[in-house]
Amino acid sequence: MSELLKAKLRYAGIAPSEEQLSKIKGILLEKFDVPDIDMELVQDTSIGGGFIVSCKNFEYDWSDAGRARQLRAELNNLSRKTGDRETGKIISMLSSKVENFDLAIGDREVGTVTWVGDGIANIDGIEHAFYGEIIEFEGGTKGMAQDIREDHIGCILFGNDTGIRQGTRAVRTYKEAGIPVGEAFIGRVIDALGTPIDGLGDIKESGYRPVEQPAPGIIERQSVNEPMETGILSIDTMFPIGRGQRELIIGDRQTGKTSIALDTIINQKGKNVICIYVAIGQKASTVAKIIQTLKKTGAMDYSIVVSSTASDMAPLQYIAPYSGTAMAEYFMHQGKDCLIVYDDLSKHAVAYRAISLLLERSPGREAYPGDVFYLHSRLLERSSKLSSELGGGSITALPIIETQAGDVSSYIPTNVISITDGQIFLESDLFFEGMRPAVNVGLSVSRVGSAAQTKAMKKAAGSIRVDLAQYREMAVFTQFSSDLDETTKNQLAHGNVLMELLKQPLEHPLAMHEQVIILVAVGAGRLDMIPVKKVRDYKERLLAYFETEQGDICEELSKSGDLSDQLKKKILEAVDAFNDSENKILKEELESGNH
Structure with missing residues (x-):
């Protein structure tokens, strides 16, 4: 014979009537499919009124406190959606909400915290939670189910754990972790959960997207064929990036990785690209400086900054890049182009390692857990160019990885190199x-290559990589030679000029036509002298000179x-005319100096 199922009913003032008790028993008998239930009645004034029924690890809340909590959540949701509309409208909407309020009496699975610390809580009693589900604790702190075991679930916390201790109740919400998204986020700075942190007030969201989402399948994609111009000559000529590509920026600390990403964002001005910069584990002062740069250059008008600084807990640093990607996906599915920068994924992996070790997962190579490859692959695979049927939107990812003493063969760099397209x-x-940028x-390599270049760029870039390789080789062999033949001297002079041209100051990206003009001029040897x-x-x-005197060439x-032979000829003629005028001025300066 099966053991009698026990239930506990807490009431505030007056105990429920026999009729109410039989109704409650009926609900529980149907839910748990048992012949009878032993109901224990306990008075509890803290619930304010009504009653709460607990059976196994499920709870039914008919209390005043439960009603108030549910109504408050609905009103908050409503006020967030309405934003700053007319006051009269808001009041009428709120009053109708209160009048027509209907208590949702669904069963809620409830557990208790058995251990908490370092942004992690272990919960006993919740048996049916799914990975990525939001769990709510007493006091309002939220967390996400991250580690599901037979006897307990491990939950990462998205808030302060000071109010959570052993024995604290935790409730399933049946909702997947996600963030609010929408056009109103453009130009704002938000945290990993989508809450504004720039002091400019609330943001009216247009929707809600889960932070974890399967990547588009092969049929849903198309090949990368449009350039995502960085404005950096050395990159756009030799390692072109396309819209929908994932290009890794890798190097030691303080080598200009973030500068390349910022220049790329600045270069998207007027190109109808929405840029998202995700700061993971950076100093708050560094993030403030980056925001200042974006504002100064006018790039903040089409950018969103998702910030999870070094002072944030590991769970928030872990979720930040996924939140940024969810935001980018909202725009991608509208047919728009997005650029997302993850700065940087080394710190992201470290945050994930901290979480995994606290959740008692087995450490592997360099103490990272075994699924650290999947951590970044499921993130970066979401960047793609969608097919025309799905609107043709794209997400271009620029993940940043920091190496130690140039070692690209360590664990995280090799992982991310194998996931990205160059x-x-x-x-x-x-x-x-x-040599800055120090490429x-x-x-360096781009696995998309010239497919993502304009025809003009493809023709103008020509043999620049070969020329540079030959120059490097030649420079090594000739550094101790004194008598060089004319051909070698010319080759070295050409290489020196080329190297100097590839140096580019910060926040000065070049337009495509400017790069083509420079490449045509240097390729024809017009700058070697x-x-x-x-x-x-x-x-x-x-x-x-080209902007003022030769505007038609720039426009064309x-x-x-494209770079037709006729246009190339025009450019070279204009360069020769400019050189002549330069020589004339130089000659006049020398003559006046002699007098």
Whole structure:
């Protein structure tokens, strides 16, 4: 014979009538499919009125406290959706909500906290939670089911754990972890849960998206064929990035990784691209500086900053990139193009390692858990270019990884290199030599390549990589030689000019037509006679000359995106005319100096 099922009914003032008790018993008998229930009645004034029934690990809440909590949640939700509309409308909507309020009497699975610390809580008694479900604790703190075991669930907390202790009740919400999304988030700074942290008031969301979402399938994608121009000459010519691509930026600390990402964001001005910058484990002062740069350059008008600083708990740092991606997916499914920067995934992996060790998962190589590859692959696979049937929107990802002493063969760098479609490798030695951006041409690669370049860029870039490789080789062999033949001297002079041209100051991205003009001029050897120290000034004067005197060439390049032989000839003629005028000015300066 099966053991009699026990239930506990807590009431505030007056005990329920026999009729009410039989109704409650009927609900429980149907739910648990048992012949009879032993009901224990307990008076509890803290619930304010009504009653709460607990049976096994489920709870039915008919109390005043429960009603108030549910009504408060609905009113909060309503006021968030209405935003700053007319006061009269809001009042009428709220009053109708109160009048027509209907208590949802669903059963809720309830457990108790057995251990809490470092942003992790172990909960006993919840048997049916799913991975990624939001769990609510007494006091309002929320968490997410992260580790589901036979005897307990491990939950990561999205708030302060000071109000949570052993024995605290935790309730299932049956909702997947997600964040609010919408157009109103553009130009704002939010935390990992979508709450604004820039002091500019609440944000009216247009929807709610789960932070974890399956990546688009093969049929839902199309090949990457549109350029995502960074405005950085060395990258756009040799390692072009396409809309929907994932290009890793990798290098030691302080080699200019974030600068490349920021320049790319700044270069999207007027190109109808929404940029999302996700700061993971950065210092708050660093994030403030980045926001200042984006505001100064006008890039904040089309950007969203998702910030989870070093002072945030590990669970918030862990969820931040997924939240940023959920935000980007909202725009992608509207047919828009998005650029998302994860700065940086090394700190993300460290936050995940901390969580995993606290959840008592087995550590593997470098103490990272075994699923750390999946951590980044399921994140980066969500970046893609959708098919035309789905609107053709895209997410381009620029994950950043920090190496230790240039070691790209360690665990996390090799993982992310194998997930992405290429990497831009920044080298400390080049950086200290003054080569900025410090891109290592030998180790950097784009696996999408020229498919994501405009025709003009493809034709103009031509043999730049080969020229640079030959120059590097030649420079090593000839550094101790004194008597060089004319061909070698010319090759070295060309290489020196090329290297100098690839240096680019911060926050000065170049437009596509400017890059093509420079490449055509240097490719034809028109800059080889210029002393290396004067190359940068010459470049700026040449581009200014084209903007003012040769606007039709710039316009034709921008509109057609192609470089015909006729247009190339026009560019070279204009460069020659500019060189002649430069030589004339130089001659006059020398003559006046002699007099």
